[in-house]
Amino acid sequence: MAEPVSTPVIRVSGLVSRFGTQVVHDGLDMEVRPNEIFGIVGGSGTGKSVLLHAILGLREPDGGSIELYGKDVQQLAAADRSALVRSYGVTFQNGALISSLTVAQNIQLPLREYYPVSEQTLDELAELNLALVGLPPDAGPKYPSQLSGGMIKRAALARALSLEPKLLLLDEPTAGLDPISAAAFDELLLYLHSQLRLTVVMITHDLDTLFRTCSRVGVIVDGRMISDTLDGLLQNQTPWIREYFHGPRARAAEKDTHG
Amino acid sequence: MTVLALEGADGDWHLHLNGDWSLAAMAQIEAQLETLPGTLQGTLACDWSRAERPGIGPAWALLVRLSGFTAQPLEIRHVGDPPHFLEFLEKLHAERHAARAGAEPEPSLERSVGKLGRWVVLQGTEARAVIGFFGRIVRVYDGVFSRPHALRPSSLARHIYETGITAIPIVSLIAFLISVIVAYLGAQQLSRFGANIFVVDLVTISVLREMGVLLTAIIVAGRSGSAFAAEIGVMQLNEETDALRAMGMNPIELLVVPRVLALVISLPLLTVIADAMGLAGGGLLSLVNLHIPLPQFLHRLRESLSPTTFWSGLIKAPIFAILIGMVGTYRGMQVRDSSRELGRLTTVAVVQSIFLVILADALFAVLFVQIDF
Numbered sequence: 001m002a003e004p005v006s007t008p009v010i011r012v013s014g015l016v017s018r019f020g021t022q023v024v025h026d027g028l029d030m031e032v033r034p035n036e037i038f039g040i041v042g043g044s045g046t047g048k049s050v051l052l053h054a055i056l057g058l059r060e061p062d063g064g065s066i067e068l069y070g071k072d073v074q075q076l077a078a079a080d081r082s083a084l085v086r087s088y089g090v091t092f093q094n095g096a097l098i099s100s101l102t103v104a105q106n107i108q109l110p111l112r113e114y115y116p117v118s119e120q121t122l123d124e125l126a127e128l129n130l131a132l133v134g135l136p137p138d139a140g141p142k143y144p145s146q147l148s149g150g151m152i153k154r155a156a157l158a159r160a161l162s163l164e165p166k167l168l169l170l171d172e173p174t175a176g177l178d179p180i181s182a183a184a185f186d187e188l189l190l191y192l193h194s195q196l197r198l199t200v201v202m203i204t205h206d207l208d209t210l211f212r213t214c215s216r217v218g219v220i221v222d223g224r225m226i227s228d229t230l231d232g233l234l235q236n237q238t239p240w241i242r243e244y245f246h247g248p249r250a251r252a253a254e255k256d257t258h259g
Numbered sequence: 260m261t262v263l264a265l266e267g268a269d270g271d272w273h274l275h276l277n278g279d280w281s282l283a284a285m286a287q288i289e290a291q292l293e294t295l296p297g298t299l300q301g302t303l304a305c306d307w308s309r310a311e312r313p314g315i316g317p318a319w320a321l322l323v324r325l326s327g328f329t330a331q332p333l334e335i336r337h338v339g340d341p342p343h344f345l346e347f348l349e350k351l352h353a354e355r356h357a358a359r360a361g362a363e364p365e366p367s368l369e370r371s372v373g374k375l376g377r378w379v380v381l382q383g384t385e386a387r388a389v390i391g392f393f394g395r396i397v398r399v400y401d402g403v404f405s406r407p408h409a410l411r412p413s414s415l416a417r418h419i420y421e422t423g424i425t426a427i428p429i430v431s432l433i434a435f436l437i438s439v440i441v442a443y444l445g446a447q448q449l450s451r452f453g454a455n456i457f458v459v460d461l462v463t464i465s466v467l468r469e470m471g472v473l474l475t476a477i478i479v480a481g482r483s484g485s486a487f488a489a490e491i492g493v494m495q496l497n498e499e500t501d502a503l504r505a506m507g508m509n510p511i512e513l514l515v516v517p518r519v520l521a522l523v524i525s526l527p528l529l530t531v532i533a534d535a536m537g538l539a540g541g542g543l544l545s546l547v548n549l550h551i552p553l554p555q556f557l558h559r560l561r562e563s564l565s566p567t568t569f570w571s572g573l574i575k576a577p578i579f580a581i582l583i584g585m586v587g588t589y590r591g592m593q594v595r596d597s598s599r600e601l602g603r604l605t606t607v608a609v610v611q612s613i614f615l616v617i618l619a620d621a622l623f624a625v626l627f628v629q630i631d632f
Binding site for chain 1: 282320343344348351352
C-alpha cells in the first residue's frame with residue numbers, strides 16, 4: 001500500500017519559470033518524500049506560489065520536468081492528469097472558498113462532481129470533514145463571508161481533505177491568523193498528518209509554523225532551491241538563509257521550539 | 260457486488276466488509292448500509308480483513324450507521340486490521356454525537372414568521388438608506404459648487420471620457436440602425452397610401468422626441484451604470500472607501516459626485532450624436548429605398564419639426580443621467596463582505612436604472628402632452 005521509500009511524491013527537476021524577461025526559477029530542483037511535511041520558504045517574489053502553480057499544473061513550466069508519484073505530469077494525457085489532480089488536496093492563500101456556496105456545499109462540491117452519492121451521505125461527509133478540521137457543526141450552513149480568517153483557513157483545509165488526498169499542498173496556511181489560531185492550525189496539521197498519514201507541502205512565511213511542523217525545508221534562493229532539515233539549514237552559510245534563520249524573529253521561534 | 264455481509268445470530272454478530280471500501284465505491288456502500296437491520300443486540304465484530312483501500316468517508320458512514328442501532332446494548336469491536344485512522348474517526352464521532360444531542364431544530368412556523376419579520380425590517384432599512392444616500396449627495400453638491408477644487412476636474416474628465424467618448428461608436432451605430440429599421444417598416448405601411456414622404460416625419464419625430472435619448476440612456480445604463488456599481492463595489496471590498504473615510508475624505512464627494520456629474524454632462528452630448536445619427540439613418544434609407552433625394556428630405560424635415568421637438572428629447576437626458584448615476588453608485592456603495600454581492604448588485608444596478616429611465620420617460624410623455632410641449 002505505502003509507496004516504496006525511494007519514490008518521491010514530488011520530484012521537480014530543472015524547473016525554469018519566466019515572466020517575459022524576468023526569470024523566476026532557473027533550474028530549480030525539489031524532492032518531497034512520502035509522509036513528510038515539507039516547508040517552502042523564500043523572500044517575496046522568489047516564486048513560491050509560482051512553483052506551487054507549476055506543481056498543480058495551473059502553469060506550464062518554461063523548462064524542466066515535474067514528476068508526481070514518479071509520473072511526468074507533462075507526459076500524461078488530460079484524463080490521467082485530472083485523476084492525478086484529484087489525488088491531492090490544495091488550499092490557496094485566501095482560502096479560495098466559492099463565495100456563493102456555504103461551507104458544507106464547498107466541501108461537497110468535489111464529492112458531488114465525482115461520486116454519485118445521496119444527499120444524506122453528502123451531509124455526513126461534510127460533517128466528517130468539518131470534524132476533521134475542528135470546525136463546529138454550525139459552521140456548515142454558513143457562507144464564507146460570515147467566517148473569521150482562521151475558520152476560512154480551516155474550511156479550505158476541509159474542502160482540500162474531502163477527496164481523501166494523500167498529498168496536501170498548502171499556500172500560506174497560517175498567514176493573517178493571530179498567533180493562537182496559527183498555533184492551533186499547526187497542531188491540527190500535525191495531528192492530521194499523523195492520523196491520516198498525509199504528505200504535506202507547505203509554503204509559509206511563518207517561522208513558528210516552520211519550526212513546529214516541518215521535517216524538511218526548501219529555501220528558494222536565486223531561482224534555485226536548497227533543501228535540508230532545519231538543523232542543516234541553521235548551519236548553512238548562504239547569506240540569505242543565514243539572515244532568514246538567524247534574524248531576530250527566527251531566534252525567538254527557534255528558542256520556543258528547542259528551548 | 261456485496262461490500263457488506265452480516266452473519267451470526269442472537270447476540271453474536273459478524274459484519275464482513277468486502278471488496279472496494281474507497282470513496283469511489285461510496286454509492287454502493289451507502290446503499291448496502293441501508294439494508295442493515297434497525298435493531299441489533301449483543302456484540303458486533305466488524306471484520307476489515309477483506310476491505311480493500313478503506314477510505315475515511317466510507318469508514319465514517321459505517322460508524323454513523325452503526326451508532327444508529329437502536330435497542331442497545333450493542334458492543335461493537337473492529338477486527339482484522341482496521342484502517343489506521345479508525346480510532347481517530349471513532350473519537351471524532353463520539354464528540355460530534357455528544358454535541359448534536361443538545362441541538363433542537365426551530366419550529367417551521369416560527370421560522371417563517373421570523374423570515375417575514377426580517378424581510379420587512381430589511382425593506383424598511385433599505386428605504387431609509389436610499390433616502391439617506393440621496394440626502395448625502397445633495398449635501399455634497401451644495402458644498403462642491405462653492406469650492407471649485409472639490410469638483411475634481413481630472414476625475415470628472417476621466418469619467419466623461421469613459422462614459423461619454425468611448426460610448427460614441429456603439430451609441431451611433433445603434434441609433435443609426437434603429438432609425439433605419441423604423442423608416443423601413445414605416446415606409447412599408449405608408450407606401451400603401453402613397454404617403455412615402457411622411458416617413459421623414461415618422462423618423463424625425465420618433466428619433467428626436469423619444470428614441471435618441473431613450474436608446475442612449477439604456478446603452479449608458481448598461482455600460483456605465485454597471486461599471487459604476489462594479490468599480491465602487493470593488494473599492495468597498497478592498498476597504499478603499501473605509502481608507503478614504505479614515506483619511507477624512509468623503510467617498511461620496513470623491514467617488515459618487517464626479518461620476519454622476521460626468522454622466523449629466525456626457526449623456527446629453529451622446530443624445531445629440533444619437534439624434535444626428537438617427538436622422539442620417541432615416542435620410543439614407545429614404546434615399547436608397549424610397550428615392551427621396553437629400554434636399555427634399557431636409558426640406559421635409561424642417562417642415563415636420565416644431566421648435567420644441569429637439570428640446571423635448573434632450574431635456575430628458577440630464578434627468579436620466581442622474582437616475583443612472585445615482586442607482587449605479589448607490590448599489591456600488593452597498594456592496595459588503597463578498598464578491599457574490601458585487602455581481603448581484605451590479606445586475607440590480609443595471610436593471611433598476613433601466614426601469615427607472617423608462618418609468619421617467621413615460622411620466623415625461625404624459626407631462627409633455629398635458630402641457631403641449
